[in-house]
Amino acid sequence: MNILIAYDGSTNADHAIAVAGTLFPGAHAEILHVWEPGAGVAATAAAFPPTYSGGGDALDYEREEAGVVALRGVELARQAGLEATGETVGTAGPLWRGIVDRIAVVSPDLTIVGTRGLTGLRGALAGSVSHSVVSHAQQPVLTVPMPGDAPVAG
Numbered sequence: 001m002n003i004l005i006a007y008d009g010s011t012n013a014d015h016a017i018a019v020a021g022t023l024f025p026g027a028h029a030e031i032l033h034v035w036e037p038g039a040g041v042a043a044t045a046a047a048f049p050p051t052y053s054g055g056g057d058a059l060d061y062e063r064e065e066a067g068v069v070a071l072r073g074v075e076l077a078r079q080a081g082l083e084a085t086g087e088t089v090g091t092a093g094p095l096w097r098g099i100v101d102r103i104a105v106v107s108p109d110l111t112i113v114g115t116r117g118l119t120g121l122r123g124a125l126a127g128s129v130s131h132s133v134v135s136h137a138q139q140p141v142l143t144v145p146m147p148g149d150a151p152v153a154g
Contacts, residue, residue, distance in 0.1 A: 004108040007073035016114035016144040021080025029082040031073035034098035035066040096132035
């Protein structure tokens with residue numbers, strides 16, 4: 001079985017990897033970290049406008065940090081019993097779009113995303129990545145809530 005696990009380095013994403021290892025031991029898993037190039041550059045420039053020059057060095061740093069996050073996910077996945085590889089994707093659009101685009105390229109049997117427990121109005125206002133992936137992906141998506149999150153009525 002080939003699975004894709006969207007991974008952002010959060011506790012929720014760590015939990016999703018652990019659940020994937022329990023449900024699909026030995027499966028091949030691509031650990032995908034989607035990042036927004038320039039987001040860190042813009043934040044740094046806003047915080048330090050008189051001295052910050054930005055540019056390629058900051059983007060290279062962001063790319064490197066994205067790789068570190070993906071590698072952490074790969075290590076967790078291997079510890080959970082999965083055959084894991086890592087991938088980073090920079091996207092100028094919403095993060096969910098980067099995940100959905102990667103799903104279309106890789107065509108996994110299943111995509112797994114952790115949830116942040118944002119439902120209803122809170123989820124709509126905050127922009128739930130997991131909800132958007134489920135809504136737009138053309139292949140099966142399993143959302144993994146944290147223990148204790150309230151079930152979603154539906």
